[in-house]
Each structure stands twice: as structure tokens, then as C-alpha cells.
Amino acid sequence: MLDVFASGFSGLIAGFLHLSMPNIIMIVIGGILLFxxxxxxxxxxxxxPIGFGCIxxxxxxxxxxxxxxxxxxxxxxxxxTELFPLLIFVGIGAMTDFEPVxxxxxxxxxxxxxxxxxxxxxxxxxALGFKELEAVSIGxxxxxxxPTAIYVTSQYAPHLLGAVSVAAYxxxxxxPLIQPPIMRALTTEKERTTVMKAHKKTxxxxxxxxxxxxxTILGGLIAPKGLxxxxxxxxxxxxxxxxxxxxxxKASQNEIANVVTLLLGISxxxxxxxxxxxxxxxxxxxxxxxxxxxxxxxxxxxxxxVLYVFTGGKVNPLIGAAGISAFPMSARVxxxxxxxxxxxxxxxxxxxxxxxxxxxxxxxxxxxxxxxxKGMGII
Numbered sequence: 375m376l377d378v379f380a381s382g383f384s385g386l387i388a389g390f391l392h393l394s395m396p397n398i399i400m401i402v403i404g405g406i407l408l409f410x411x412x413x414x415x416x417x418x419x420x421x422x423p424i425g426f427g428c429i430x431x432x433x434x435x436x437x438x439x440x441x442x443x444x445x446x447x448x449x450x451x452x453x454x455t456e457l458f459p460l461l462i463f464v465g466i467g468a469m470t471d472f473e474p475v476x477x478x479x480x481x482x483x484x485x486x487x488x489x490x491x492x493x494x495x496x497x498x499x500x501a502l503g504f505k506e507l508e509a510v511s512i513g514x515x516x517x518x519x520x521p522t523a524i525y526v527t528s529q530y531a532p533h534l535l536g537a538v539s540v541a542a543y544x545x546x547x548x549x550p551l552i553q554p555p556i557m558r559a560l561t562t563e564k565e566r567t568t569v570m571k572a573h574k575k576t577x578x579x580x581x582x583x584x585x586x587x588x589x590t591i592l593g594g595l596i597a598p599k600g601l602x603x604x605x606x607x608x609x610x611x612x613x614x615x616x617x618x619x620x621x622x623x624k625a626s627q628n629e630i631a632n633v634v635t636l637l638l639g640i641s642x643x644x645x646x647x648x649x650x651x652x653x654x655x656x657x658x659x660x661x662x663x664x665x666x667x668x669x670x671x672x673x674x675x676x677x678x679x680v681l682y683v684f685t686g687g688k689v690n691p692l693i694g695a696a697g698i699s700a701f702p703m704s705a706r707v708x709x710x711x712x713x714x715x716x717x718x719x720x721x722x723x724x725x726x727x728x729x730x731x732x733x734x735x736x737x738x739x740x741x742x743x744x745x746x747x748k749g750m751g752i753i
Contacts, residue, residue, distance in 0.1 A: 396648025404428030427643020465631030467610025485731020488697025491669025516666025517736030600741015
């Protein structure tokens with residue numbers, strides 16, 4: 375009888391007996407992610423499910439990521455098939471207004487400049503010994519574009535998915551803390567006080583309708599490997615601008631985006647098993663991701679300074695910092711920084727143009743890298 379009782383008791387505490395230090399550390403990290411999402415409002419729609427998924431996967435003997443486990447099922451259905459990030463892109467396209475970048479096409483250049491940090495970090499990762507596909511996945515963190523990072527990493531470096539995803543979304547939520555010091559360090563007070571005039575030019579509905587079609591065709595022909603990313607974001611934008619499928623547009627913006635975000639987040643958290651996640655390589659990935667976003671911000675500001683000179687002081691270099699894909703957070707940061715030095719400085723719409731350009735730029739950057747690797751026979 376005592377043996378039976380002892381066996382039953384040991385079964386009840388089996389989880390505690392198998393709890394390892396890596397599991398404990400990752401449960402704490404999951405709790406920190408929940409704290410940041412709930413109390414600090416840092417990307418709560420993603421950090422909350424990611425943090426909870428991290429806790430779930432680090433509870434021993436639950437087998438949630440084993441074949442047949444519910445987290446494994448969600449992961450294989452949405453991450454390994456690339457479905458979740460692509461559905462997110464349809465929603466992003468449906469929510470994005472590209473009119474600011476069409477009104478002032480020069481801001482598209484800032485969106486392109488905001489991607490140079492990706493390639494610089496790619497070179498740095500290669501120098502540190504990462505393989506080509508791993509380096510691409512690490513570099514794309516700098517775009518501050520979670521879906522793109524997840525799409526590329528899940529397909530070509532799935533063992534880095536947890537680290538890359540957490541870095542991408544964490545740094546995206548920290549944009550208001552990361553970017554301002556860089557912006558101030560690289561610009562003069564005179565540049566920061568530059569007032570940009572509002573553009574009175576209006577974009578015709580036909581132009582806005584043709585824009586996603588032209589970008590899809592040209593981008594697809596230039597970099598075919600990135601067409602799934604580019605095509606889905608442009609599909610969402612086409613639905614928005616057409617006005618003919620309002621129900622689909624609203625569903626993409628709300629119900630579909632919300633459900634997929636939940637499943638995407640918990641799937642990412644499920645990759646954060648302490649036995650795999652707590653490796654020196656993870657720390658290196660996080661550091662390189664931080665370098666990438668800093669370089670992207672710096673490159674955007676540098677081009678902004680160039681445009682400031684070429685336009686005779688008509689472009690405020692601060693808007694170059696919005697050339698990343700953290701939409702519209704980065705544009706709001708630019709607006710706030712500009713008004714610190716000149717209360718009459720309304721940079722939001724100009725920064726929104728750079729920000730919208732950055733969304734397209736990050737997708738095209740990923741597409742170009744993948745197409746080049748395809749041409750080299752690496753993928």
C-alpha cells in the first residue's frame with residue numbers, strides 16, 4: 375500500500391523533479407515578457423502570447439512540442455508552412471495607407487536607406503562564422519519587421535526562430551528608447567529644428583489603386599523569392615484601396631489578424647525551450663539584432679542629412695529614422711523628437727511616408743537576399 379502511495383505521490387511531483395535550471399530561467403523570461411506586454415504596454419498583442427507560450431513549453435513532461443502536442447500542431451500548421459506571417463502581411467497591407475509616400479516619393483529613398491543596416495549586419499554575422507541563411511535571418515531583425523523575420527527564419531534557419539522572433543518584436547517595442555539617442559547624436563540642433571512644409575498635392579484614387587499592382591509585378595520580377603511577402607502585403611493594400619471588398623478588408627484588419635497574431639505569438643513562445651534557447655548563440659543573435667536596428671536608424675538619418683544638404687535645408691534629417699518597418703511607431707518617435715526642438719515642427723506625415731517606404735523596403739530587402747542566395751545555389 376505504501377509503495378502504491380509513494381508511486382502516486384512521485385507521479386504528482388514528477389514535473390518538479392524534472393524541472394531543470396534552463397526551464398526555470400525561461401519561465402522567468404516568459405514572466406518578464408508578460409510583464410512588459412501587460413504592465414509596460416510593449417507590443418502586448420505579441421509579447422503576451424509569446425511569454426505565455428514560453429512558460430508552457432518549459433513545464434516538464436507536458437510534451438506540448440512533441441509530435442501530437444497542441445503547440446507542435448499549431449507550429450507546424452502555421453509557422454513551418456509560412457501561413458501565419460503571410461496572413462499577417464495581408465492584414466498589414468489592409469491597414470497601411472501608402473498615400474504619404476506617394477505624395478512625397480523622396481521619402482521612399484529613406485525607406486530604402488533604412489534597410490542598409492540589414493546588409494551590414496549580414497556581413498558582420500558572416501564574419502562571426504554564421505552560415506549564409508543564418509546571417510540573413512539575423513540581419514533582417516534590423517528591419518523591425520516581425521512577420522518578415524519569422525517568414526525568413528522559419529523557412530531557412532528554424533533553429534534560430536525563437537531568438538530572432540523575440541529580438542525582432544522586443545526591439546520593435548523598444549523603438550521609442552533605441553532611436554532617439556541615435557537621432558540626437560547624428561544631427562545638429564539646426565537640422566532638428568528644420569520645418570518641413572506640408573505637401574498640398576493629392577494622390578488620385580487610380581494611382582493608389584495601381585500602386586500595389588505595379589509594386590507586386592516589378593518587385594516579383596526583380597526578386598521572385600520574396601513574392602509571397604510582397605504579394606500578400608500588396609493584396610491587403612489593393613483590397614483597402616479598391617473599396618470593393620470592404621468585408622474582406624475589415625476581416626483582414628481585425629478578426630483574421632487578431633486570431634493569427636495569437637497563434638503566431640504562442641507558436642514563437644513554443645520555440646523557447648530552455649534546453650535549446652539558452653545557448654551562447656542566442657545571446658550573439660540578440661546583440662547582432664540590436665546592432666542591426668541601430669545601423670538601420672543611422673543609415674536612414676545619414677541619408678536624411680544628405681537630402682538636407684541637396685534640398686538646401688528643406689528636409690529634416692530626423693525623418694530618416696522612420697525608414698524602418700516599425701509602423702507607425704517610428705514615425706511617432708520622429709514627430710515627438712522634432713517637436714522637442716521646435717513646437718511648430720509637424721513631421722508626422724513626412725515620417726509616415728518614410729515609414730511606409732520602410733515597410734516595402736524591408737520586404738524587398740528580404741526578397742533580394744533570398745533571390746541572390748537562390749541564384750548562388752545556396753537555397
